[in-house]
Amino acid sequence: MLAYTLKRSLVALMILIVVSALTFSLSHLATDPALTIAGENANQEDIEAIRKMYGFDRPVHVQYISWATRALAGDFGVSYHYREPVSDMIAGRIGTTMTLGCSAILFALIISIPLGTVAAIRPNSFIDRVALFFAVIGQALPTFWFALMMIIVLGVWWRWLPISGNTSWQHFVMPTIALGYYATPALMRLTRAGMIEVLASDYIRTARAKGLRPWKVLFKHALRNAIIPVVSLAAVWFGFMLGGSIVIETIFNLKGIGWLSYDALLRSDLPVVQAIVLIFASFYVVLTLVADLLNAYLDPRISVR
Amino acid sequence: MSQPAGTAGRLPPLSASEILDEVLEPSPFVKLRRRIFRNYSFLIGTVIILAILGVALAAPLLAPHDPYEQDLSARLHNPFWHEKKFDEEHLLGTDKVGRDYLSRLIYGSQVSLLIGFTSMLISGFIGTALGVSAGYFGGRVDMVVNFIINTRLAMPVFLVAMSAVVVFGASLTVVILVLGLFLWDRFAVVMRSITMQARDLDYVNAARALGCSTPYIIVREIFPNVLSSLTVIATVEMANAILLEAALSFLGFGVQAPTPSWGLMLNEAREYMFFSPWLLALPGACLFVLVLAINLFGDGLRDVTRDQGR
16 A cells, blocks of 8 residues: 555656646747837846846756746746736635635535436436436536526526625635536546446345345445545545636636736746646645545555556 | 235236347337437537537628728717617627627637647647556656656646746747647546556456557557547536636637637726627626536536446
């Protein structure tokens, strides 16, 4: 188990190094950041001065190493546009994105686990078919269009919910639904498949034969085992959701780091974009690492491979 | 159990076609045809996809107007279900610069299908090459490919795609290339595991024992095994690419104006959300129907090809 943990952590670290090197070189090889900072009316001398000041005249790998060592200490440089430290800009906004991400994944789990369980109790029944129908519809619905339609119906026509900003909990309702529903089909199908398999197993028959109440068999014995893979998939989805938050935060004008990355891209503010790519990638890597280790702990066969 | 005592043990009467099946084993083709015609999601998906493909190919004939032609005197005309400010020239109304909305929607299908299909071809090629080689060779190759897959999964696709568009400039080609170079992960993961299973099949071992070359074995013995899964993932990834293109264009980091892309039309319609919501509803509904059809086709295809031998 210890060897497995060390091996997986090492791979995770290598992945982060490669991802950060790729994004860094993409932005530094293909564009000239000095031009972006100097603005349109700058003359050649100014651009040269900026290039020297920021150290853009050094070889790319030297720039990368100095950027990466400072990033490790939490210093992502200064925004080209706002002239503020990037880490401050992110720290002030990451809470909004985390709130949105957590509530979206909770929303998805609250919908998909009961629906998947009910569908698994009677496969091919009416409820199962209804659940499948919604899964198929949900997978085809473009997230951003669904968000816009919600704004029109719930926000503009019925005036139930505020349509932009992040000052109260009501502001998070529509973004949560818009971001969360997209994960429900996958999570529901996995719950259903897991429950069908578990319900057919011997220990469930034993529990039933002992005369336990059906709900107790279902929740205490079956669901507990079927839910393990669902939770690790949810962890992975949480990572994807941070990426999806860019569109949702932009539509609802929710000023988290998804919105920040959109704003930074509009202004070619590369230090901000690089920092956010690295943060999203780290989240994904850490979440999958935790999910893998959790699975290995629960099922020791995995770590022996 | 419900049968009367006298008939217990006797078989229920067979229909004519069932008797025929008993006497003559139906050919594999007949079996496949039956599976196809019993699979509604496959049928519905196929019909809608063919319809949209037909619209895209015949766009110049079907579109009542030039999708680029502006007419500032006919801005924001309403579609046919509105009584006022509707003229029969524009069945689905006009956008903010007076372009015929129906024509733009029709031409929009070309953009979605083109981007979805070509980027799926690129990502399918990359993913299959990586997955098949990892699964066939195993060992070091597998380790390296696994690392590449995990690295790709760790990159936030949408954000990196947006950055790439900023760096290389927004155009149809850049969007296709970026999506093609990013969406190969599922191909690689699935191809790898299927190839691993196929590698040790008896006839593959036989081919190896006969001294066939590795490329020959991969193309002639392994590839037919992965083909049906490959098509299913291709549908998923095509749908995925279409949705991502729409989202990129919606944020202004995709196809550029005045191209009639459904995502871009949503972007242009955003400011008219309050007074002309149909400008938003229509392109999104088109996207939804196309993606739904592709998904239904993919689901159906998986069921149809599931128990097909090879």
